[in-house]
Amino acid sequence: MNHTRTITTFIVDEFLPDVPAESLAADYDLLSGGVIDSLGLLKVIAWLEDRFDVVVDDIEIEPDNFRTVAAMNAFVQSASRAA
Amino acid sequence: MNVRHFPDTPALVWRGEPVSYRELNDRALRARTQLVTSDIGAAPIGLRCSKSPDSIALVLACLMDQRSFLLPSPTLPEHTLQELFLRAGCAGVLSAPDPSSGRYSWAVLPSTDRTRRDRGVADRARSFSPDPEAVTFMLTTSGSTGLPKIVPLSEGAVDRFTDWAGTQFELRPGRSVLNFSPLNFDLCLLDIWATLKHGGCVVLVEPTRATSSEYLRDLLIRHDVELVQAVPMFYQLLTQGNRDNTTEFGGVRHVVITGDSIAPRCLAQIPGLFPHARLYNLYGCTETNDSLLYEIDPTDLPTGALPLGDPLPGVRALLVDEDGATRNGPGTGELYVSTPFQTLDYLDFSHHESRFVAHPGGVDELRYFRTGDLVRRHEDGSLTLEGRTDFQVKVRGVRTNIENVEQVLRTHPDISEVAVVAVPDLVAGHLLHAEARRVPGSALNSLPLRQFCADHLPLTAIPSTFHIADNPLPRTSTGKLDRRMVAHLHTREG
Numbered sequence: 001m002n003h004t005r006t007i008t009t010f011i012v013d014e015f016l017p018d019v020p021a022e023s024l025a026a027d028y029d030l031l032s033g034g035v036i037d038s039l040g041l042l043k044v045i046a047w048l049e050d051r052f053d054v055v056v057d058d059i060e061i062e063p064d065n066f067r068t069v070a071a072m073n074a075f076v077q078s079a080s081r082a083a
Numbered sequence: 084m085n086v087r088h089f090p091d092t093p094a095l096v097w098r099g100e101p102v103s104y105r106e107l108n109d110r111a112l113r114a115r116t117q118l119v120t121s122d123i124g125a126a127p128i129g130l131r132c133s134k135s136p137d138s139i140a141l142v143l144a145c146l147m148d149q150r151s152f153l154l155p156s157p158t159l160p161e162h163t164l165q166e167l168f169l170r171a172g173c174a175g176v177l178s179a180p181d182p183s184s185g186r187y188s189w190a191v192l193p194s195t196d197r198t199r200r201d202r203g204v205a206d207r208a209r210s211f212s213p214d215p216e217a218v219t220f221m222l223t224t225s226g227s228t229g230l231p232k233i234v235p236l237s238e239g240a241v242d243r244f245t246d247w248a249g250t251q252f253e254l255r256p257g258r259s260v261l262n263f264s265p266l267n268f269d270l271c272l273l274d275i276w277a278t279l280k281h282g283g284c285v286v287l288v289e290p291t292r293a294t295s296s297e298y299l300r301d302l303l304i305r306h307d308v309e310l311v312q313a314v315p316m317f318y319q320l321l322t323q324g325n326r327d328n329t330t331e332f333g334g335v336r337h338v339v340i341t342g343d344s345i346a347p348r349c350l351a352q353i354p355g356l357f358p359h360a361r362l363y364n365l366y367g368c369t370e371t372n373d374s375l376l377y378e379i380d381p382t383d384l385p386t387g388a389l390p391l392g393d394p395l396p397g398v399r400a401l402l403v404d405e406d407g408a409t410r411n412g413p414g415t416g417e418l419y420v421s422t423p424f425q426t427l428d429y430l431d432f433s434h435h436e437s438r439f440v441a442h443p444g445g446v447d448e449l450r451y452f453r454t455g456d457l458v459r460r461h462e463d464g465s466l467t468l469e470g471r472t473d474f475q476v477k478v479r480g481v482r483t484n485i486e487n488v489e490q491v492l493r494t495h496p497d498i499s500e501v502a503v504v505a506v507p508d509l510v511a512g513h514l515l516h517a518e519a520r521r522v523p524g525s526a527l528n529s530l531p532l533r534q535f536c537a538d539h540l541p542l543t544a545i546p547s548t549f550h551i552a553d554n555p556l557p558r559t560s561t562g563k564l565d566r567r568m569v570a571h572l573h574t575r576e577g
Contacts, residue, residue, distance in 0.1 A: 016528075016529050016530055016533075017529075018528045018529050018549070018550075018551060019528045019529060019530045023528075023530065024530065028530075032537060033530070033533055033534045033537055034533035034534060034536045034537030034542070034545045035530070035533050037542055037543075037545070037547075038290075038291070038293065038294050039294055039479075039510065039511065040547075041294070042294050042295065061291060061292050061295065062291065063291055
């Protein structure tokens with residue numbers, strides 16, 4: 001399952017409410033682009049866990065797993081497969 | 084010294100694994116070899132590293148070499164880092180080793196800007212010529228404007244501080260100390276550098292996991308931490324992870340709250356979380372290091388703001404009123420402090436207004452630092468923080484000047500007006516909100532504006548929320564930006 005659209009909608013609603021969802025590219029770097037900081041990252045992880053029923057280990061809280069919508073999607077897909 | 088006496092005791096804990104004094108020393112010697120073979124004479128160097136045992140070894144290598152080194156936040160925008168390294172007169176920049184090759188990476192700074200580098204060195208030589216003590220650490224202020232200020236600390240200043248910390252918090256071999264803050268923060272002088280000097284063990288919090296309360300709880304318990312020093316956000320995270328009031332960190336003996344005012348609701352939970360600990364409120368600035376200490380009575384918690392307490396040994400503190408006179412009785416004034424741990428001045432003082440002044444009444448020969456903190460002295464003589472004399476707030480414990488954030492946003496070509504306000508936040512202390520008016524015809528939205536901020540500001544100074552519109556911003560009757568109204572409208576909508 002590709003969750004890119006769902007994740008994009010969440011990111012835009014939560015952090016970029018004035019930005020049209022289609023203008024956020026899946027490979028846009030949300031961390032170095034100043035969209036998500038470390039507290040924002042926790043919010044994203046909590047939502048991913050809840051929405052996709054995956055468990056994010058402390059070990060996996062590597063920023064690179066959550067740098068872009070595409071990375072989040074890949075993470076959710078691999079976490080779902082593992083489960 | 085510690086490597087000779089206790090080579091096999093742990094100096095650090097990183098990602099669950101101990102790093103012994105012997106191993107840390109070996110890594111520091113390797114890094115020092117790199118320095119010695121670089122042929123840079125006695126020039127200062129820059130360190131570019133986030134927290135890790137190798138980064139700590141880099142700092143130790145500089146200390147062994149009695150070499151001054153700039154330790155900026157690695158999260159600063161690239162051009163800001165380069166400018167800082169040049170201003171500090173760094174001959175090159177050393178980075179933590181690449182995990183695959185294990186080699187420290189050394190980058191010589193471009194020599195095209197010789198004049199500026201020479202000026203940096205000349206400034207440094209001039210500013211320290213009266214003092215024989217060599218500069219070791221060069222820290223930076225949080226600098227929410229374009230360029231953070233460089234704060235050079237002499238070996239003596241660091242020694243005096245780490246000696247005080249060792250005595251005050253009983254640092255010694257076998258003691259585990261939590262290090263919560265990033266490596267470039269002044270707080271590390273206590274929790275990392277004083278701990279290592281006295282042979283203790285530093286339990287390092289990984290920066291990328293620092294906001295996970297479960298992770299923090301696990302570190303405290305698993306590694307028998309006895310001293311904790313952290314900004315209120317840390318305690319807020321712990322209390323949030325303790326909704327059922329079942330957690331206890333019984334092994335912790337000293338709990339130090341520092342960097343910001345703590346919310347009374349959070350403070351109320353601390354004695355329960357740390358039932359066997361002495362609790363303190365510790366006040367300090369990067370420029371002066373710690374200055375005032377208050378021991379909190381866990382059975383009789385203050386209801387209002389925490390008192391700042393008494394000056395540390397050798398520290399003088401004054402309140403100075405609006406007319407520039409020292410205030411000796413009750414009332415408010417700007418806090419001035421002079422400490423045995425302070426910097427002599429900003430390194431590049433030609434670029435900054437000095438905040439070091441003589442005693443306003445001329446009663447001593449000390450140099451006092453104007454903290455910019457507005458402080459009240461109560462009838463009983465106790466001191467509490469009232470606010471700032473300028474536009475500074477603490478965001479996640481980092482001093483941030485909202486006026487400077489506005490200045491940066493105002494340079495965006497599509498913005499005609501902007502107001503930044505600080506909104507109180509339970510976890511972060513304050514969060515910033517930016518209200519901006521774009522120029523007619525512009526379709527600017529927060530996505531490129533956030534990128535613009537990320538390119539020009541430290542991470543903590545990027546506003547959490549933006550509202551971009553075409554309407555004029557509210558102004559007072561005298562035409563000034565009405566930040567109070569902006570904050571009011573924002574909280575009503577939020």
